Amino acid sequence: xxxxxxxxxxxxxxxxxxxxxxxxxxxxxxxxxxxxxxxxxxxxxxxxxxxxxxxxxxxxxxxxxxxxxxxxxxxxxxxxxxxxxxxxxxxxxxxxxxxxxxxxxxxxxxxxxxxxxxxxxxxxxxxxxxxxxxxxxxxxxxxxxxxxxxxxxxxxxxxxxxxxxxxxxxxxxxxxxxxxxxxxxxxxxxxxxxxxxxxxxxxxxxxxxxxxxxxxxxxxxxxxxxxxxxxxxxxxxxxxxxxxxxxxxxxxxxxxxxxxxxxxxxxxxxxxxxxxx
Numbered sequence: 001x002x003x004x005x006x007x008x009x010x011x012x013x014x015x016x017x018x019x020x021x022x023x024x025x026x027x028x029x030x031x032x033x034x035x036x037x038x039x040x041x042x043x044x045x046x047x048x049x050x051x052x053x054x055x056x057x058x059x060x061x062x063x064x065x066x067x068x069x070x071x072x073x074x075x076x077x078x079x080x081x082x083x084x085x086x087x088x089x090x091x092x093x094x095x096x097x098x099x100x101x102x103x104x105x106x107x108x109x110x111x112x113x114x115x116x117x118x119x120x121x122x123x124x125x126x127x128x129x130x131x132x133x134x135x136x137x138x139x140x141x142x143x144x145x146x147x148x149x150x151x152x153x154x155x156x157x158x159x160x161x162x163x164x165x166x167x168x169x170x171x172x173x174x175x176x177x178x179x180x181x182x183x184x185x186x187x188x189x190x191x192x193x194x195x196x197x198x199x200x201x202x203x204x205x206x207x208x209x210x211x212x213x214x215x216x217x218x219x220x221x222x223x224x225x226x227x228x229x230x231x232x233x234x235x236x237x238x239x240x241x242x243x244x245x246x247x248x249x250x251x252x253x254x255x256x257x258x259x260x261x262x263x264x265x266x267x268x269x270x271x272x273x274x275x276x277x
Contacts (some may be wrong), residue, residue: 001070001119001178001218001229002247003236013062034210038099040141041159041203048160048202049092050133051105051125052212053140054256054263058162059130061263063140065092065107065123068217069115077115079180082277084265086110089121094138099162102136111265112258116275117184118250119217121201124263136185139202144211145256148187153207156189156216156249160198166207167193168174176233176248177240178218187214187249195219195247204249210212212252219247 009079042049042065049067070076072177073090077083088110094103107123114120129140148169156165167190176186187204188193195202195216223244224230231248233241257271 001068002195002216013233026258033207036155036164036205036210038095038156038157038159038162038164039096039097039138039184040159041093041095042105043101043162044090044201045069045073045093046160046198047200048158048198050157050159050203050212050218051094051138051140052122052143053129054143055145055257056256056261057140057259057263059133060128063105063125063127063129063132064111064127064263065105066143066212066215067121067123068205068215069113069119069121070217072110072113072121073200076137077113079182080116081114082116082207082275083110083113083268084212084277086113091125092123093159094136094160095162096136096138102138103132105132112274114275115181117180117182118274119183120215120250120252120255122255139269141205143252143256144209144213145253146207146255148206148213148251152213154189154193154206155205156193156195156199156202157205158195158199158202158216159258160202163199165193165195165199166189171247173233174236175234176218176231177226177234179226179228183217185251187251188243189247189249191245193247194245214249214251215249216247216249219245220244
């Protein structure tokens with residue numbers, strides 16, 4: 001896991017030359033990229049995170065913060081453990097686009113937390129999206145509700161370090177095993193996302209849409225096999241491989257189906273596949 005550390009467009013110009021041809025030459029339409037910066041990300045005491053909304057969230061809903069299960073303030077959830085509705089007063093430093101802290105947000109509940117199949121904690125804040133927007137001019141990041149695609153250009157945005165990593169989705173891992181925990185269908189980064197401790201919980205953002213497609217959580221630091229901070233990949237046949245220096249994230253597309261009107265968690269909702277208590 002990217003455990004906490006206590007120490008440490010371009011624009012394209014098109015110009016026509018000479019007389020116009022009798023038949024217009026074909027050209028490629030360049031799809032503009034979304035602006036990906038620090039706005040909406042948060043710094044925790046020892047991790048990173050982001051203020052998130054779902055496609056059907058309303059501005060009047062209580063805002064939510066997404067980070068890792070292993071960033072939960074009461075300690076790592078055990079394998080098989082799912083925590084819901086736990087009281088919390090955790091605070092988060094809200095960042096603007098430049099990475100400057102503009103507010104301290106406060107939670108009143110751990111809505112959902114687990115390290116089983118995935119590695120997520122979702123907090124409910126005492127503020128609504130509308131209140132945050134009105135007071136600080138910051139909008140939440142939207143969680144995409146479809147499976148990410150290999151080859152997608154992404155950015156991992158760490159509120160803790162105020163640092164951004166740019167790379168692509170290299171592929172997906174059937175099972176990612178680290179210590180006693182196992183995660184399903186994890187995202188593997190290409191090499192330039194060399195994330196470090198403190199980046200845990202950072203949103204992984206599709207640069208073409210600006211939407212969250214995963215949450216950053218771990219990397220193989222020492223080349224060990226399946227130990228803490230040294231996850232291993234396990235395929236459908238049980239074959240184990242390790243990639244020292246490779247980093248990973250957990251997909252988030254499955255989360256929106258588990259939240260209903262008012263940003264309320266409903267693990268029994270149609271299409272909700274998150275682990276249940």
